[in-house]
Amino acid sequence: MLAAKDRLIVALDVDTAQEAEMLVAQLQDHVGVFKVGMQLFNSEGPEVLKRLHSLGARIFLDLKLHDIPNTVGQASAVLTGHGVYMFNVHTAGGKEMMEAAVRASVETASSLNLPRPLVIGVTVLTSINEEILRNEMGIDRTVEEQVVKWAKLAKESGLNGVVASPREIRVIRETCGNDFVIVTPGVRPAWSAKNDQKRVMTPKEAVEAGASYLVVGRPITAANDPVEAAKRIVAEMEEGLKC
Numbered sequence: 001m002l003a004a005k006d007r008l009i010v011a012l013d014v015d016t017a018q019e020a021e022m023l024v025a026q027l028q029d030h031v032g033v034f035k036v037g038m039q040l041f042n043s044e045g046p047e048v049l050k051r052l053h054s055l056g057a058r059i060f061l062d063l064k065l066h067d068i069p070n071t072v073g074q075a076s077a078v079l080t081g082h083g084v085y086m087f088n089v090h091t092a093g094g095k096e097m098m099e100a101a102v103r104a105s106v107e108t109a110s111s112l113n114l115p116r117p118l119v120i121g122v123t124v125l126t127s128i129n130e131e132i133l134r135n136e137m138g139i140d141r142t143v144e145e146q147v148v149k150w151a152k153l154a155k156e157s158g159l160n161g162v163v164a165s166p167r168e169i170r171v172i173r174e175t176c177g178n179d180f181v182i183v184t185p186g187v188r189p190a191w192s193a194k195n196d197q198k199r200v201m202t203p204k205e206a207v208e209a210g211a212s213y214l215v216v217g218r219p220i221t222a223a224n225d226p227v228e229a230a231k232r233i234v235a236e237m238e239e240g241l242k243c
């Protein structure tokens, strides 16, 4: 079983490689994975991955690919070639698109002799609630129903797991089993602000519910003392693992 620390993914939502490197240097003894998302990647390009890898960071590349199958397949091959630990696509892109991502990733990892990255499907973003789903997006299902529908499709398409809010973890586990990876943002300790996250739970609750990995950004990176914040979150996760 993964230790609490190894389940914590810190979102490096900063503009520069220098800021990201400082966070990695401070936090790498306290967390398992660092997430490079569209802000840092679009600002610094793939070079930032090399820089963070050279510090020993394990990277979740969160670019949420969503396009036609051929384009996503080709892009997945490129992302796999960067040697990342995990990357993601939108489940809303459909089965053919997800299968193309998995196929390209498996083939590229094998031809470059790299470990195969985890390919993860984003379901309903954690900033979306029932009202937004229905009134703005025109989806006539509950958030939970929609998340489960997409999680099943991700599993059928060969993905390793999904991104979902902590609130849907139990039902995804029941539907997709214990080996399915559940990566969960929308994690907020009682002592931090919710910001734009709508479907949240505490670190202890998310781990208790069965999360594989927790993604936490601002509660750590915007804290006065990021190391102390990460340690508090890991301690809360450890409580959850005991239950």
Ligand SMILES: O=c1ccn([C@@H]2O[C@H](COP(=O)(O)O)[C@@H](O)[C@H]2O)c(=O)[nH]1
Pocket (backbone or CB within 6 Å): 011, 013, 037, 122, 124, 125, 126, 127, 163, 164, 185, 186, 187, 195, 197, 215, 216, 217, 218, 219
């Ligand atoms: O549904 C999703 C998918 C991705 N994210 C990403 O996770 C982090 C969360 O950061 P916080 O500062 O802890 O809110 C961020 O990089 C998002 O892009 C998500 O929040 N929800």
